[in-house]
Amino acid sequence: MTHHIFQKNILLLALLLLFTAGCKKGFLNTVPDNITTLKDVFTNRSMTEQWLARIYNPMPDMWNQPYSIPWTGQCDEVDYAWVQPGMNSGAITADNANPSYWNSYYQTIRQAAIFLQNADQNKEILAQPGGEQLLKQYKAEARFLRAYYYWLLMRQYGPVVLMGEEPKAPEDDFQIPRSPWDDCVNYVLSEMDKAMPDVPVLHMNPVDPTQPDVTQTGRITKPIILAVKSQILLYSASPLFNGNTEMGNFKNQDGAALFNASFDKEKWKKAADAAKAVIDLNRWELYTVADADPFRAAFLSCRNLFFDGWQKEAIWIRTNSDHVGNWERHCSPRCANGSGWNGIAVTQEMVDIFRTADGKAITDNSSGYTETGFTDAATPYYVSGTSNMYHGREPRFYVDVTFNGSVIPVVPENGQSRVEFFFTGNSGKNGAPRDWPTTGYTARKNIHPNTDFRSGRSFSRPAMMIRLGEIYLNYAEALNEYDPGNPDILKYLNKIRNRGGLPDLVAGASQAEMRKQIHLERQVELMFEGHRYWDVRRWKVANTPDQHQGGQFHGMNIEKGSFLSDPEFHKRIVAFTRAQWDNKFYFYPVPQSEIDRNKKLVQFPGY
Structure with a gap:
């Protein structure tokens, strides 16, 4: 990280981070008031605890798709209707690589370092019963989280710049190279090991120590580490x-x-x-x-797991996932009550990996799988007239994928009994300017069947x-x-x-x-x-035929079909094409502004 992140007035940066971080319920739902100095923060118990809470806040929520966490739509799982990350088109550069967490995670790493440097000042915490151990726990949480954000950066950017134990002053030297991968891994693991002794196995209720403290759910424990x-x-x-x-x-x-x-x-x-x-x-x-x-x-079992x-x-x-409602709406077909956005499209490549009910691959000649004809049987998962290619698949297929003829994943619109992705169907391309899946499938996992968009009923x-x-x-x-x-x-x-x-x-x-x-x-x-x-x-398989992450991806022919069992819809076609795989896609580029400021920071090859 480079010197531009740090201002001479450290407190102004702290205020900015504390007040602009998104809020979460429970432990993460407080904001310090009337902060004037770092001493105020770290001599006041409430303010110190709130500072720690903010270090938790940037933890990713995988259901915040497609905007903040687009990894599912940047691999062969799905295609997003509204957002196309630059990696998909090959247009990703060091100037427009989104999502870029480089600066935000380094800012949080710095906040953790400030906490570790200053938390021992807090006499209010030390004066509490068990206060010495509580302060050790708080510091261990901050130490683990600092290492965790380094890990998230490593996963996305490769070897990173390790900033050391103490937060640097504005006049310090910020011309720092990346550390080799193994050094980064060893550092992160050693920091987590240092945190381990001072966090509990389970956070217990201070009033009744025999019971877990549900208000602390999500905070760091030994098992989490x-x-x-x-x-x-x-x-x-x-x-x-x-x-x-x-x-x-x-x-x-x-x-x-x-x-x-x-x-x-x-x-x-x-x-x-x-x-x-x-x-x-x-x-x-x-x-x-x-x-x-x-x-x-x-x-x-697989559906209700979530x-x-x-x-x-x-x-x-991550307690109370605030984004699962958007996930549900993005995935749900338009025939949902209150209308779904119908745009997170599962690829045919994903559909094809699900086996038959007896565990055989659909390419196995003895599996009984066929792509011709339509079943006259109705099940709890699909209606009569559904294509035979969706008949007799393994249970997780019906948990994860919504297909033409499947039952509606949430409360249906009045009079609707099934999802229709064919061209003129209730969720087909002909019915909306853009609320349709490019492949003729949408994602279904983690959609609650009793969600009702019209009434606003949802399930936290x-x-x-x-x-x-x-x-x-x-x-x-x-x-x-x-x-x-x-x-x-x-x-x-x-x-x-x-x-x-x-x-x-x-x-x-x-x-x-x-x-x-x-x-x-x-x-x-x-x-x-x-x-x-x-x-x-x-695994280094992104450019293999079976696991390809670039090139052509397939689906049903959403430009065709006027009834449920129309063979014209049920034909494999190229649904969309992405840039061919390039080895630079193994990692994201560091923002160019950082490369310009830190002259020792090398860019990943290809950017």
Whole structure:
């Protein structure tokens, strides 16, 4: 980060950050009043706590799509109707790379450093019962969060500039190069380890210490730190960062390499051990719903996970996701009561990865899958007359995707019984200037079936930033790379498959085949949750035919169709085309203004 962020009056910057940060409910819903000096802030308990609360505020909410968190629409999962990120067209440059979190996260990193430097002044906190430990906890939270924002920058920009322990003064030297990737990872992990002893396993109610304090939900705990470390170590063990010789031209100005080109198998062991450490806490369980019909049980388990299941499965949550309402409206078809915006379009490539109900790929000749004809059976998921290509698919398909003939995902408009994406249908292209999906599908996951746009009825719920299902997949992936054939690989992979209604995979597959199955399971289980964009990059598969992130993407022919079972609509066509993959898309460019100010800060090659 460069000197322009810091003003001689540090307090003015602090005020700006405190008053312009978006508010959140509960712990994050307070703003300091009448601040005049840093001493005022850090000698007043309430103000100090509010400063800490603001450090939490920039944490991303993956359901804030498509505007602030566009990763789902920058990979092969969906196409956004209203927003086209520059990476999709190839127009991304160092001057127009959005979203750019470089400055905002560094500002928050500085706020955390100011907190760590000044919090010990607070005698009001120290005078409280247990005040010394409470202050240690607050500092540990700030230390972890500072490391976490560094991690978010690393994931987006690659190796970053490490600013050191103390916030720099305006007259200090801000000509600082990037640190090599491994150094960045080691720093972030060491900071999280330093924070670990002073945060609780669970925040308990001060009035009744036997009960958890729900008002502190989302604040840092030991399990959260362990789970974040699992993510970091998994990424750092992956092919993009581990033995990647293609990054040899990414160097600092002094010639120092920013990526270690040597493969280290032990990184996979560290990732596996980190995931297993979370699992072994035995604090969570995969959320399931019981039903006499196993298919229905799997459907409800995966659908209701986002409404009720977070109480059992969520490890780290962002309380009261303020943006889930926009997500629901963006995804819902126009035949929703009060009208959906109908514009987050799932690609045919995603539709095709869902297996049949018995777990077979649709390309398997024995699967029974066909793209000809229409079913005369109605189910809880689609009406009679729906294309056979949507008949008999695995339960998560009906959780994640709205298709032509599917039941309406929210409260329907009066008289409407089904979604019609064909040209003249109730949600087709002919009915609106732009509120239609380019592919003939919309996203469905995390849309509450009782949401009613006309009456304004909605259902508040948190966003799960990390959940147990992800950790199981982290563990299976890392263990397969380090110790292929280990029985835990199938044990934890099959837990995810079984919850999703699929049968066990059996032992005996090669490491490569198991890798393929694990990657597929991540793609299905974590769809739209903000993982796919990063996964295809860390795996270095973004330019492979099966996982391509550029070029042509497919869907149904939304220009055709005048009735539900019209074959003219149900034809695969190229729905949209993106820029061909370029290796510079592995990372975002640092804003050019930062490159201009910090002469030692090198740009990622290609920008």
